Structures are given as C-alpha cells and as structure tokens.
Amino acid sequence: MSNDPVVRTVNLVKIYQNGGVPVPAVRGIDLSVEPGSFTAITGPSGSGKSTLVHMLGGLDPRTSGEIWMSGKRVDTLSESAWALLRRERIGLVFQFFNLIGNMTVADNVELPALLAGATPREARERREYLLGELGLADRADDSPTRLAGGEQQRVALARALANRPSLLLADEPTGNLDSRNTRDVLRLLSQVHKDGQTIIMVTHDARVASLADRLVTLLDGQIVDDGSIPAPRRRPLGRAGDVIELHG
C-alpha cells in the first residue's frame, strides 16, 4: 500500500459566477488526508464545506489549484475518468441522494457493487448487511420514493458503502436523522473506520464529529482550524453516574 495521502489539495480554489458576480466559495485550501483517517469538516453555513467535498468527489470542477488522490493528479481528469474513479474507489453521500425511483431499495444498494464487478451473491450479502445495520432490512423491496427523508439518506449511505470504497465522502449524512437512526449510522461509521477506509465527512452533529480523528474548520472558504480531537484529560467515564458528582 502506498503512503501517499488519499487526498491532497494544493491551493484549491472555487469561484462561482452568480449572474456575472464572482462568488469565491473556496479560497485556497491545502489539505492532506492520510489513508485510514477519519476527518470531520465543520464550519458555519456558506463557509464552503459542500463546495470542497463536491470538488473532491469530482462533481464540481475546481477554478484553480490541484487535487491529488493516492499520488495521482485528478483535477485534470475528464468526467468519464472521474466516474470510473468514483466507481472504483469513492463512496459519496450528498444532500441530493439520487436514488433510482423505479428500482427497489435493495437494487439501488446492490447496483454499485455489481457495476464494480461483484458477483450477485456478494452484492446481495453486502446489501443485506448494510441495510440490516441501518435498520432498513424491512424496506428492501420498497421503492425509494416511498421512504421518508431520513430513510432515503440511510439508503444513500448504504449505497455509498456497498463497494467498500477506500474513500467515503459525505456531506451532512445524518442531517435528517432522529437520534436512534443516528446511533445506527454512528455504529456503522465506526466499523467502516475500523476497517481502514478513509472518511471525509462534513457534519454539524457533534456525536458524528466526535468519532473522527481530526477536525477541520472552514470559515469563508478557508481553513481556520485543523487539529486532532484529543482524548479527555481525565480518566474515562466508567458509568453514567460519573457525569454527576455528589457531595453529602
């Protein structure tokens, strides 16, 4: 396995044109993400988080700068080359789920694995595992159009993980979930992280971010804080009552 960063950006810039007015969304980001790491990206609304991860997924062209993946320059790739790269290496969970309405939930999740050359049996077993972990086993035969927003979001996550992508890119993947479903997602993400897959995730949910090794904070299209998430200084909590202390 190579030691190159899974993702490396060099002075990455994105300027949208809004009716002739330039909108600088990402303003010179240098980011390097090591294999197997879990990076959470946070920052206020409009700070450029979605724009950044869209560029990393090849969904939005950069204005200037470079993007490298595992030692290979990718910002210069054609759309079809990006599509291939995604199929082989990248799982995406974005705010538009793009689930296919006239296929069942099960087929939506199995499709990427089948496209990547998995046998039907492998694809089915992987799908059963993922939907089971996310509490969606009983929705397998439904159309995604019949699911609630939070359910669709979890299907999109299952689909993104179907191929065991070496890189999972996600933009607010728990934004529509209640706490029980968030817990399922957290458990699955911990497993994915433990399995050595690299995760880059935009999130405002502190429970999700707390699973990460590293927190990157954006403000106005720039990185303003970047550091590891430390273990608390005190001994870890042993039981819920340790949250309280009594004086008698």
Place this chain on the structure above:
Amino acid sequence: MHVIHSGNVNVNTQGDYAPVTEEMGVRLPLLALLAKEPAHGYELKQALELTFGAAYPSPNIGQIYVTLGRLEKDGLVRAVAVEQSNRPNKKVYYLTEDGREALTTWADGIVEGPRVRDEFFMKLVLAPMTGIADRSALIGRQTRHFLGIMRDLHHLAETTPPEDRFAHLLIEGAMLHLQADLDWLERCREELT
C-alpha cells in the same frame, strides 16, 4: 469553577464533571425515599441503586450516613434504634413533618435554567488584551476538546445496558449540552474572528 447547569447533569468545560449541590445530590433523594417508608442506611443505599441504575454515582455508605446525620440535626429526619438479636442496634430513619415540607418545596420548585458561567467566555473576551491567546485558536482548541468529551460520552452510552433508561437519558442530556456549546462556539467564531 465554570459550570453549565441544568437539572442534575453538570458538565463543566474542562471535561470534568462538576459537583451538584448537596441538596440535589444526596439529601433530597434520601428524603424522597424516606417519604415512601422508613428505612435504615443500607436499605437507602440499595434503594438508590435500584431507582437510578447507572445514572447515579456509586452511592457511598459513609456519605449516606453523614448526610442522614445532617438531616437529623436539621430536624428533617429522625432516627429510632431498633434492637436486633445478637447484633448491634440499627437506626431506622423516618421523615419528620419538616422533612416532608422541605421535600414538597423542592419538588414543587422550578429548576434554574442552563447558565454559562464560563471561564472560557472570559478568555475569549479578554484574549486580545492578553497578547497571547488568539481567538480563532482558542475556539478551535475548545471545540476539539468538547468533541473529545463527546466521544467519551458516546463510549459510555455504548457500554451502558440499553435497559438502564435513566442512565441513557442522563448521557443524552450531557450530549445535548455539549452540542449546544459547540453550536455556540461556532457562533463565536462567526462573530469574533
């Protein structure tokens, strides 16, 4: 000390867990248990464990006796000695009228809302004057520290049996507080940096 209070979940911003007042911590649970029926110290310890599950800091029998002694001195409980065959007498405690009144007053009263008495807030405001601390760095470090505590709470939730509902509610409360603190730090960053 800088503590964010609400109910009896007190999480301070150092990642330590701050003392609740004696009132909430030991005295009132004991009064409440005695309102049900008279009991001796050890029975009270067991009843606390049963009632709260893991949501209660391991009740310490010495602490319970000390508190019962103080409650007795304040006239809120009274003790009677019960003879036991071939053992020393044991003290059985019961609630007095005053004790019942104190309990009712407590139960009827409202609880202070969350308040932030925060050393971090002082640092943030005073940072430019100290010439050492830069606000953006302060906010970043504090944010990551809170996430470390969140991870700890998450681990605690994973290792607490699901049937211990009070414990889970307590942990969830602490998590929601942290989430609010983190949202607030983000607001500070937007406004101040």
